[in-house]
Amino acid sequence: MSLTTENIKIISFDVKDIRFPTSLEAHGSDAMHTDPDYSCAYVTIKLKTGLEGHGLTFTCGRGTEIVVAACKSLSDLIVGQVVSDIYKDFGGFWRSLTSESQLRWVGPEKGVIHLATAAIINALWDLWGKLLNKPVWQLLADLEPEQLVSTIDFRYLSNVITKEEAVELLRRGRVGKEERMNQLLALGYPAYTTQAGWLGYSDETIYDLANKYMEQGFNAFKVKVGKNLFQDIKRLELIRNTIGWDRILMVDANQIWEVQEAIDWMKQLSHFKILWIEEPTSPDDVLGHAEIAKALKPLGIGVATGEMCCNRVLFKQFLQANALEYCQIDSARIGGVNEILSVYLMCKKLGVKVCPHAGGVGLCEMVQHLQMWDYVALSGTMDGRFIEYVDQQHDQFVNPTIVENACYMAPRTPGYSTTLKPEAISAYENIP
Numbered sequence: 434m435s436l437t438t439e440n441i442k443i444i445s446f447d448v449k450d451i452r453f454p455t456s457l458e459a460h461g462s463d464a465m466h467t468d469p470d471y472s473c474a475y476v477t478i479k480l481k482t483g484l485e486g487h488g489l490t491f492t493c494g495r496g497t498e499i500v501v502a503a504c505k506s507l508s509d510l511i512v513g514q515v516v517s518d519i520y521k522d523f524g525g526f527w528r529s530l531t532s533e534s535q536l537r538w539v540g541p542e543k544g545v546i547h548l549a550t551a552a553i554i555n556a557l558w559d560l561w562g563k564l565l566n567k568p569v570w571q572l573l574a575d576l577e578p579e580q581l582v583s584t585i586d587f588r589y590l591s592n593v594i595t596k597e598e599a600v601e602l603l604r605r606g607r608v609g610k611e612e613r614m615n616q617l618l619a620l621g622y623p624a625y626t627t628q629a630g631w632l633g634y635s636d637e638t639i640y641d642l643a644n645k646y647m648e649q650g651f652n653a654f655k656v657k658v659g660k661n662l663f664q665d666i667k668r669l670e671l672i673r674n675t676i677g678w679d680r681i682l683m684v685d686a687n688q689i690w691e692v693q694e695a696i697d698w699m700k701q702l703s704h705f706k707i708l709w710i711e712e713p714t715s716p717d718d719v720l721g722h723a724e725i726a727k728a729l730k731p732l733g734i735g736v737a738t739g740e741m742c743c744n745r746v747l748f749k750q751f752l753q754a755n756a757l758e759y760c761q762i763d764s765a766r767i768g769g770v771n772e773i774l775s776v777y778l779m780c781k782k783l784g785v786k787v788c789p790h791a792g793g794v795g796l797c798e799m800v801q802h803l804q805m806w807d808y809v810a811l812s813g814t815m816d817g818r819f820i821e822y823v824d825q826q827h828d829q830f831v832n833p834t835i836v837e838n839a840c841y842m843a844p845r846t847p848g849y850s851t852t853l854k855p856e857a858i859s860a861y862e863n864i865p
C-alpha cells in the first residue's frame with residue numbers, strides 16, 4: 434500500500450463484549466481480582482475493500498459493557514475516515530480521539546474511555562499491518578524514525594523526552610538491526626510464566642504446573658501474593674522447593690497493600706530470593722512506589738508496575754521518581770500502541786527495563802510485537818527483560834502466540850495477532 438495514494442474509506446465499526454468463564458477454575462486470580470472472567474471489548478474496523486482490522490482491550494468480566502459503550506461513543510470519529518490519512522498523521526489522529534472536546538471530560542486519557550481508545554487504536558495497527566502485509570513488530574521496525582515518531586502525541590512529555598531526542602534514539606537503535614532481526618526469527622524472545630502461580634490455585638495445581646512449565650524450558654516464574662502472609666510463605670516454600678533456587682522468582686500483589694505494609698510484608702518474603710514485587714500498592718501512587726523501591730533495594734528486590742498505569746504522563750512520573758525498576762507496559766491499556774511507544778522511548782532514555790504485562794486475554798498476542806520491535810529497533814537488548822506468558826485463550830485466536838523452549842517465536846502473519854476466530858465470538862459473546 435502506498436500511504437500517500439491509497440484512498441480507502443473506513444465503512445463500518447463494530448464492537449463486541451466477549452467473556453470467557455475463567456473464574457470457574459480460578460485462572461487469572463490474584464489478591465484483588467479473586468474471580469476474573471477474562472474478557473474483552475473486541476473492535477472490528479472494516480474498509481470499503483472488505484479488509485478488517487481487529488483490536489481489543491482486556492477486561493475482567495463485569496463492566497465490559499461500559500467499555501463497549503465507550504467504543505461506540507468514539508466510533509463516529511472513525512467511520513468515514515480515509516485510512517491512509519490516519520496513518521499519515523497517526524499522532525494527530527490519536528489526539529483527535531483522546532482530546533475530543535466533550536468526550537475528554539470522562540477521562541481525560543484514563544479509565545474506560547482510554548481503554549476504549551486502546552481497543553480502537555490496536556485495531557488500526559492490526560489493519561495497518563494487514564495493509565502493508567507485515568506483522569506489527571516488523572512494521573514498527575521498518576518505519577523510518579521520523580515516521581514512527583509521528584504516530585506519537587508528545588504532549589506533556591517534553592520535559593523528559595522531545596520528538597527530536599526520540600528520533601535520535603531510534604536512529605541509534607537501528608545499528609545492528611538486521612542481525613538482531615535474524616536472531617529473533619531464529620530463537621524468539623524469552624518468556625516467564627504466571628500460569629503456575631494464580632492465587633486461587635491449590636498447592637497440587639501449583640506443583641503440577643510448575644513442573645509442566647519447567648519441562649517446557651521455563652526458568653522464570655511469577656506467583657501471586659498479598660492476601661495472607663502465612664499462606665504466602667507456604668506457597669513460596671512450595672514453589673522454591675519445586676523450581677529450585679537457580680530459577681527466577683517474582684511476586685505480584687496486585688495493589689493490595691499500604692506503602693509501609695508492602696515494605697514490611699516483602700521483608701518477610703525476601704529470603705525467597707525475589708527479583709521483583711509487582712504492583713505493591715495503588716497504581717497511581719508514584720511516591721509510594723518510590724518509597725517501597727528505596728526500602729527494598731538493599732534486599733535485592735526491585736519494584737515492577739505498569740499494567741494499570743493509566744497513561745504516559747503517569748509512566749513519566751514513575752520514571753522521574755525512580756519508582757520502578759521494571760516497566761510493565763500493557764498492550765490493551767493506555768491509548769494503545771501509539772502511547773506505548775512513547776513509554777518505551779522514555780524507558781530507553783532513562784535506562785529502565787521494559788518487561789510487558791500479559792496476564793489477560795489477547796495480551797500475549799499483542800505485547801510480543803511491541804517487545805520484539807524494542808529489541809530489533811530501539812533498546813537492542815534482551816538483557817534482564819522477558820515477556821510474561823499466560824496460557825489462556827490462545828486457541829481462540831486465528832494467529833495465536835507460539836512459545837517454544839520458553840521463548841515467544843516472532844509472529845510471521847500480517848497484523849497484530851488480534852483476530853478472534855468466528856467460533857470464539859459466537860460461543861463467548863455476551864449478549865445482554
Ligand SMILES: C[C@H](O)[C@@H](O)CC(=O)C(=O)O
Binds near residue numbers: 463493687740790791
Ligand atoms: C486479573 C489478572 O489475571 C491479573 O492478575 C494479571 C496480572 O496481574 C499479571 O499477570 O501480572
Ligand SMILES: [Mg+2]
Binds near residue numbers: 740
Ligand atoms: Mg500483575
